[in-house]
Amino acid sequence: MISVIIPVLNEAAEIGQTLEEVLTGENLEVIVVDGGSQDKTVEIVQGYGEALSTPLRLLSSPAGRALQCNVGLQAAQGEWVLLLHGDTRVPRGFDVLMREVLRDEGVVAGAFELAVASPAWTLRLVEWGVRWRSRWLQFPYGDQGLFISRQRLLQLGGVPDLPLMEDFELVRRLRHLGKVAIAPVAVVTSARRWERLGVLRVLLLNQLIILSYFLGISPKRLAQWYHRRRG
Template sequence: MIHSQIRGQAPVGAIVFTRYPEPGKTKTRLIPALGARGAAWLQEKMTRHTVDQLRAWREKSGGWLQIRYVGGSARRVRTWLGEDLLVREQGPGDLGDRLLRAFQEGFAQGVDRLVVVGIDCPEIDEATIAQGLQSLEEADLVLGPATDGGYYLIGLRAVPVERFEPLCKGIDWGSDRVLGQTLARSQGLGLTVRQLSPLSDVDIPEELGVWDRARYQSQPLISVIIPVLNEAAEIAQTLERVLTGQNLEVIVVDGGSQDKTVEIVQGYARQGESSTPVRLLSSPPGRALQFNVGLQAAQGESVLLLHGDTRVPRGFDLVIRDLLRDEGVVAGAFELAVASRAWPLRWVEWGVRWRSRLLGFPYGDQGLFLSRQRLLQLGGIPDLPLMEDFELVRRLQHYGKIAIAPVAVVTSARRWDGLGVLRVTLLNQLIVLGYLLGISPKRLAQWYRRRRG
């Protein structure tokens, strides 16, 4: 059916190479930054973006479009990306084998000019596809160079297979030599070549900002507000992770620390004069009060409310901006990981994940983020000596969905180490129950602090 539709029309075609987003099997070089689930989430987002661009190209050109995948199944890929798509497994072998097979089968469908694209370059759009195919009117081969030494697009016109088969054999796939080796092979084969403009791809943590900038053309300022009180043991690691983000302001509000917390933060504030600004403010102690002092000084479009002993993942800023762009999302939070190998804490993490995703009810140690304007409209952080995060989330639930990011913050295990997992869990649940029964937060705070020693 496909063959008869395009035969005799000098058709053009495009193939997208992707992988089904299974955690742990995709974007593996991003796992140290985003975790397995976060890397799979980004793979899904980037594939959808690329496929949407190709759909737009197909609508305008009437061209032939196919998705070739690794992992999953045809049914799962269609469910994921759309029933309107032609899908096919890439098949066995290295990338060269799979590219060769894709071109052979595409040409067998009657396509005269064909490009294959990956999903790693968020700057690719329908105009790029059209330009690549147009270049094939005069050239045998078109390449879209990636800035890491590979290419994001390769296109051929229907030449005899023996002329392009050597292009796909013996290349050092995954290295920065791919583009150079391909160009050398094409010269030896006597193929005429055109190159498109270089684009950046997203393969390693340092490249995560490429997605944010290219996909949305802007990076709204995020204000990270961190209340601290005697956090000298943790605050440096917290700030180091925060400062991996882009277009941020960091506001640390000290509640009267008696250790070296202020001295440590001042060191980062001086460094921030030429990069991300770090400001140190002071207030009386009390997490809600300190958050609100920071909020009054904040200038970002959105705010991240972060505890002083909690480390964000690399790419956290990308995740925040992406989730808050969803019109149905009023706020968000991260999943929680605890900095300990103790197996009982894996149950704590599981319980937090269940509560957050099923009930839409994250707590403050997960790093809450939302629009600054929304938070100001709510009157800021509820002025409570305890349960301020719980009450904030309750209020937010009246306005829309609270999204849970597919990546985790890592928080200190000190409270569980000091009191034990069972005691901390029981204590937390009793506090929540007491609050829901109407016991005053002041009384609960006094009781809580006595029980914690």
């Protein structure tokens, strides 16, 4: 079984479509962990839970993607775990692809390629950069849907308890254990961050955060700075 863990915070605009695609999979459970949404996120998730036969649980947690993922991880029962952002839609057959990728004994984790839900040509360049980083450096980020065996993730202590860079640090740790593979299809993520801030600003912000992290600036301080810049 696959446990799909989705941390959410004010995702009313996206979570319904995310759940629609996830629930096309077979032999899975869905665990949505809400971080205190003030919009209709909880009501939307509850509506799906009442209408569908696939196990769907809604949990609550203080806000913070790492913390929310770990709350979901403690409740998960599947052999495999998919950590999915609330504004990211999986491709049809994602469950089959996950099992195929993880069947390779040399693979410790996997992710999907990334597509951004926008026709803007600048975002095609972003997708190309993500594809290069993921395939050649084996360094996918959290918005690509990271998947791993539940037991291995528990052995690692769960998702690193950081206010920012938790997905980056998790992949760093996984790369020391073996190959991080990329499934040959893309998840589709919302373009809202790039549309709000601009593609160049988002790219520069991300690179500054990574550089600062390597220079030893604390994730707490980086998170404060990051959220101020995002607005």
